[in-house]
Amino acid sequence: MSTGSILAGALAPHPPHLIYAENPPQNEPRAECGWENLRWGYERMRKDLDALDYDVIVVLSPHWQTYVGTHFLGVPRFESLSVDPIFPNLFRFRYGLDVDVDLAEAICAEASSEGLVTQMMRNPDFRVDYGTIISSHMTRPAWDKPIVGISSCRNTAFYSVEVMQEQSLALGRATRRAIEASGKRALLLASNSLSHRHFTTEGALPEDMSREHITSHAMYLWDMKVIELMKQGRSREIFDLMPEFVTQAISEADSGALSWLLAAMDFPTEPAEVYAYGTVIGTGNVVAAWTNP
């Protein structure tokens, strides 16, 4: 068996608004338009990633929030209805996804060997979180690749950003080792936004783009700082900046997703391809990918 590898890692945020605006047949609500810059960015990223011919998508979602360790989807197939608890008016999505249970178990075992608390999720009634579904759909709408779903262990809330960083490092190393041992070619997705201060009101027409902008200039500056580092291939500096970024930008990177991604890719020094930046109900979102040379 040849050595597996991480072909690419993407920052693939999960606002339900993107699927709402995309109008896929699986989603019940219908929209006229909206958030085109991010959706068109996803289109360009899909073309580049599809060319890599990966075997499996490994996604860490901020919306599977676990307070006792890191959990992994461990049922071969899930089919159900996902309704966003925050934006149920936008996202009521029929999903069916296959899980690469073997790889999930391998990453889980490697993470345990790193000293992390882990758990395989074996309950067939479990509803897959909408972050996993949205990032996966926007990256691969054909749903023809198996998924490894990883929860977000809420170390930032429980302890500090620094503890989250340490555990994300360990989880990233474990992910890389398990993928290499599996012989599979993997695409990693960090399903988080950058700055994450929402507006707390919503227009009668959610896709009214005249209302959409960043919540504050300070958030925008932080987003641009991180994106600039991504474009320059200075991923280690992004990691080191995380405590300040998470605090100042209320960033969804507090989930550990981006830190895990960078650690799993061993801190790429190549520039990331930034496909799009846009705001969704005030939060800052970037669609970007690092491809391993």
Add this chain to the structure above:
Amino acid sequence: MSVVRGLVVTGLPHPVLCPDANEGYAAIRAAFEQAADLIRADEADLMVVYSTMWPSVIGHQIQARPEPTWVHVDEVFHSLGSMPYTFRIDAEFAHAWDEANKRRGLMSRTIDYHGFPIDTGSVVALKLLNPDNAIPAVICSSNVYSDRAETVVLGKACRETIEALGKRAVVVVVSSLSNRLFTDWIDPADDRIHSPKDEEWNAKLLEFLGEGRLEDVAQLSRQIQSQVRVHKVVNFKPMWWLSAVMGQHNGYDGDVLAYAPIHGTGATVTTLVPSAAALGDKEFDEDDVEVFAGDRNVLSGAAAPPVPLAPPSPEPRAAPAAGVVKTSAAPKPVGAYPHARRVGDLLYLSGVGPRQPEDDSIPGGPITNPDYDIEAQTRAVIENIRIILEAAGSSLDKVVDVTAFLVDMDRDFAGYNAVYAEVFEPIQATRTTLAIRALPTPIAVEFKVIALP
């Protein structure tokens, strides 16, 4: 009596899925069942659940689907099993509460979608407190950004709706006390509160709740958040909501039915019943806000406009003021103000003293007489308030809030307080008593009142 019982209950799934795993879980389960029996005896016709485990961002969301049905699995404790449910929701109440929220300036919406993910805490509360769906229920989210003002107004809007629809409501907050879970798997036999510090805070909270001092706990919310809560959200808010919906005071019969650790958190089933015997004045350290006009309209970058309780007049300067109440049966005002004014669903009275309408005499004598009678003055104040309320189509029993001013607190508080209790004890209006230097006429006492029309 509109709210017949309040409850504070844990939302973790162990009492449903593994109650026999240790004595503590069994005690919590038994307490849930005891509470369910108490609720049945209350003959309540509505159960309102405010769940800290249902976070929202766009204001507050209220479940309004008549029969939500699903098989729920907790995202952390999924290995304990699944929780199938069908609940009976009072959609009419949900929509009415939603409208009341909006009138008070809150962002609010109802939810009516098949498959909407009802949170673990609400599922646990409704399955155990209302096992046969005998009582229609309503579930409300907890906004992650909301502060005290927003949460208090949410509670007041709920109370207003309960009263307007004539409900006998049980109100439930789903929340742990200390919420720090162990971050590793434990043998249930080894379960304990995460730290001695958490244990001490939980003991304090339960002491207060057991004594019925709900408003005191509400005023401790920020300290509780900083001391024993993992900071998943901006604030610890359930006691703000519960106190607001139950009338914002400390006069309840509290009973801690159970307290035990669940995976390190402080889990309780505690019940609070409005008490006719207990006296408890609210002693706010912050404004008692009726309408939310906080950090809103950030999308436009503009300052939030004031939120009107009633439609604004198109020509406010030229048009006569709406809702003004003036009556010759009450003492003449000593300035350019009416006796009362109705705004939206509330009736605001100007300060009312004891002067007699017919000749401005002061029962019990003016304060220039060292022997003036505070009890006679207080009775006259209350009578004048009754006259004004009835002129406005309301009545004394609809008073919801009283602010009392005394010119000599040391001399007069006891007499005033005794007369006050004769009339207001069954009404259970909230009250604040202030000592001030003087009033415009030689009187010792004046009330400022807010009532329902």
